Amino acid sequence: MGDPDGGRMEVHPGIAVSPGYAIGPVAVLREDGVRVPHRTVPAKAVPAELAKVEKAFEAALEEMNELARSAGAGTEVQSILSTHQMLLEDPALRASIEQRLREGKLGAETAVAEALDAISLRFENLPDPYFQQRAADVRDVRRRLLRPLTGVRGGSKSGGDPAVIAVRELSPSATASLDRAATLGFLTDVGGPTSHTAIIARSLGIPAVVGLGDVVSRIEEGAIVVVDGNRGEVVLNPDESSLARYRALAEKHAAWMKLLSKLRELPAETRDGHSIRLMGNIERPDEVDGVLRAGGDGIGLFRTEFLWVPGKPPPDEDEHFRAYVGAAKKLGGKPLTIRTFDFGADKATPDPGAEREPNPALGLRSIRWCLERPQVFLPQIRAILRAATHGSVRCLFPMISGVGELRRAREFVDRARVQLRAEGVAVPDHVPVGVMVEIPSAAVLCDLLVDEVDFLSIGSNDLIQYALAVDRVNARVASLYEPAHPALLRLIRNVVTVAGERNVPVSLCGEMAGDRLYTVLLVGMGFRDLSISARAIPEIKQAIRSITVEQARHAADWCAGARSAEETRGRIREAMAELLRD
Amino acid sequence: MSATTAGGEVVVRNAQGLHLRPATEFAKLAMATGCRVQVRTDAGDANGASVLELAMLGITQGVTLRITAEGPSAGDAVRRLIQLVESGFVV
Numbered sequence: 001m002g003d004p005d006g007g008r009m010e011v012h013p014g015i016a017v018s019p020g021y022a023i024g025p026v027a028v029l030r031e032d033g034v035r036v037p038h039r040t041v042p043a044k045a046v047p048a049e050l051a052k053v054e055k056a057f058e059a060a061l062e063e064m065n066e067l068a069r070s071a072g073a074g075t076e077v078q079s080i081l082s083t084h085q086m087l088l089e090d091p092a093l094r095a096s097i098e099q100r101l102r103e104g105k106l107g108a109e110t111a112v113a114e115a116l117d118a119i120s121l122r123f124e125n126l127p128d129p130y131f132q133q134r135a136a137d138v139r140d141v142r143r144r145l146l147r148p149l150t151g152v153r154g155g156s157k158s159g160g161d162p163a164v165i166a167v168r169e170l171s172p173s174a175t176a177s178l179d180r181a182a183t184l185g186f187l188t189d190v191g192g193p194t195s196h197t198a199i200i201a202r203s204l205g206i207p208a209v210v211g212l213g214d215v216v217s218r219i220e221e222g223a224i225v226v227v228d229g230n231r232g233e234v235v236l237n238p239d240e241s242s243l244a245r246y247r248a249l250a251e252k253h254a255a256w257m258k259l260l261s262k263l264r265e266l267p268a269e270t271r272d273g274h275s276i277r278l279m280g281n282i283e284r285p286d287e288v289d290g291v292l293r294a295g296g297d298g299i300g301l302f303r304t305e306f307l308w309v310p311g312k313p314p315p316d317e318d319e320h321f322r323a324y325v326g327a328a329k330k331l332g333g334k335p336l337t338i339r340t341f342d343f344g345a346d347k348a349t350p351d352p353g354a355e356r357e358p359n360p361a362l363g364l365r366s367i368r369w370c371l372e373r374p375q376v377f378l379p380q381i382r383a384i385l386r387a388a389t390h391g392s393v394r395c396l397f398p399m400i401s402g403v404g405e406l407r408r409a410r411e412f413v414d415r416a417r418v419q420l421r422a423e424g425v426a427v428p429d430h431v432p433v434g435v436m437v438e439i440p441s442a443a444v445l446c447d448l449l450v451d452e453v454d455f456l457s458i459g460s461n462d463l464i465q466y467a468l469a470v471d472r473v474n475a476r477v478a479s480l481y482e483p484a485h486p487a488l489l490r491l492i493r494n495v496v497t498v499a500g501e502r503n504v505p506v507s508l509c510g511e512m513a514g515d516r517l518y519t520v521l522l523v524g525m526g527f528r529d530l531s532i533s534a535r536a537i538p539e540i541k542q543a544i545r546s547i548t549v550e551q552a553r554h555a556a557d558w559c560a561g562a563r564s565a566e567e568t569r570g571r572i573r574e575a576m577a578e579l580l581r582d
Numbered sequence: 583m584s585a586t587t588a589g590g591e592v593v594v595r596n597a598q599g600l601h602l603r604p605a606t607e608f609a610k611l612a613m614a615t616g617c618r619v620q621v622r623t624d625a626g627d628a629n630g631a632s633v634l635e636l637a638m639l640g641i642t643q644g645v646t647l648r649i650t651a652e653g654p655s656a657g658d659a660v661r662r663l664i665q666l667v668e669s670g671f672v673v
Binding site for chain 2: 126
């Protein structure tokens with residue numbers, strides 16, 4: 001592949017939106033805004049032209065059905081396709097084409113092009129940006145209909161040799177009609193992490209770098225390129241040593257993906273048959289796909305802060321609801337644990353009226369802040385209750401310090417339920433409510449808290465910070481931030497033990513849960529639920545599958561005798577080495 | 583059942599307005615009622631069974647929809663459509 005006649009090597013930074021490495025020849029897609037000459041026909045030819053239009057609709061719908069089938073249910077591709085399908089089936093669209101054709105005696109392709117151009121123009125002229133963007137969908141449908149009428153091949157690379165697709169901007173339907181097997185990767189000039197291209201590339205598992213600026217116009221068809229979807233770089237005409245380096249990286253990535261897909265099918269079960277529920281932590285609804293792909297058993301922590309865009313008013317109930325239902329539906333019956341707003345300290349509040357505090361980590365943040373703002377908090381609670389009719393939804397309150405605060409938060413749940421019922425909105429009789437144990441007071445009082453909640457979730461990141469009085473983002477003290485500190489382990493152990501005695505499920509979410517060094521310890525202490533990032537799921541699953549609960553208990557008991565963090569870590573390593581020997 | 587005509591008004595409450603998905607729900611219901619449904623806003627008229635025409639009105643939050651239905655049980659059809667809009671398009 002190292003073409004000796006190739007141009008000079010160039011490295012272009014972009015935005016990594018879908019991981020992996022693609023190495024190969026590039027296929028440059030030109031945006032195909034098909035130009036249609038104005039053609040009129042004699043009156044007697046009108047029925048024949050109408051029949052052509054009818055056929056074009058049939059062909060477009062059939063093509064779409066096929067694409068939808070290959071995309072699979074519930075995928076992003078399918079939702080875009082269903083929009084286009086709906087437009088194709090719209091009675092007004094056909095009526096408008098037919099009217100133009102009959103009255104103007106137009107050729108089929110002219111009538112189709114003019115009708116759709118008029119529609120996309122109307123969308124472009126609407127004031128709201130959402131509706132303006134629908135013009136792109138209309139243009140997409142136009143392309144689809146004109147393809148059978150003009151014999152112009154569309155933007156799909158189907159059947160060709162495998163290639164990296166380079167295009168200024170990938171239209172939704174071009175993305176959908178790409179032949180997955182022949183598409184090594186994507187690079188585009190425009191777009192960002194939440195663009196359609198990004199979402200679709202991720203859902204298809206194709207490496208992609210977007211937002212390259214002005215690169216596509218300078219690429220020659222067939223040139224060798226590397227798309228580094230991990231770092232967000234595109235290398236044109238790589239030299240031999242870069243090629244070798246990227247081939248090695250690609251191989252490593254492929255081996256990792258293979259292990260991942262093998263582990264995905266296997267249960268997170270210890271060698272002696274105890275299953276551990278491995279759930280994912282997410283920040284946006286579309287991340288559910290990644291968790292499921294990695295073999296997760298649900299969502300143990302859905303951070304909802306993304307819903308409030310800085311500079312904008314707080315989200316209304318419907319915006320909350322849509323995000324939650326979207327995630328719940330993707331999960332089927334698997335749990336979706338929605339943590340209510342946790343603004344403050346490291347997660348800057350978007351509230352423009354917020355006062356500066358000298359010590360924000362100990363200030364008016366998280367649940368404390370929500371309890372003072374019913375106009376922000378209540379819509380979120382109402383949306384959670386409404387979403388609970390669509391899946392296994394759980395409501396999680398952050399930063400609870402004791403029973404009083406828990407009761408005040410629960411009052412919102414009761415109030416929301418009464419309101420909704422009075423409005424005739426269906427709400428399940430029981431929506432599980434839990435609290436984050438992340439303030440040491442909550443860990444100490446967990447015997448009282450378990451009487452009034454359905455589940456607990458230990459937030460180890462904040463619990464470490466508050467128990468050890470260490471700000472983990474402050475580099476000067478960061479070395480004192482110690483998950484293996486005996487004080488922390490005693491706090492955690494107390495919570496798991498008490499919750500276990502009362503049969504209240506307890507999970508641990510926080511970086512500690514995603515670090516395989518602590519897996520033996522956590523399983524041994526009694527955790528049966530862990531919530532981690534999607535990326536860590538395969539690795540932790542593998543760790544779980546290599547131990548027995550009996551061994552883990554011994555290891556945890558032995559570690560409990562350690563007198564310092566260093567000693568704990570030493571004991572964990574020794575225990576793990578012993579397990580590996582067995 | 584004899585054909586009737588009925589009408590009513592409703593203000594769009596949900597934040598997005600009549601985006602394609604809500605518009606689809608509206609058109610589906612309009613079609614299911616078996617009535618000829620017309621939607622009028624200050625921006626113009628749309629066939630209630632056409633997602634495209636509804637979308638082209640660019641209906642955002644706060645816009646008043648004047649709905650008329652013509653056909654069997656038109657009153658019931660209008661009532662159900664208003665309910666759908668008021669529910670924030672939850673089906």
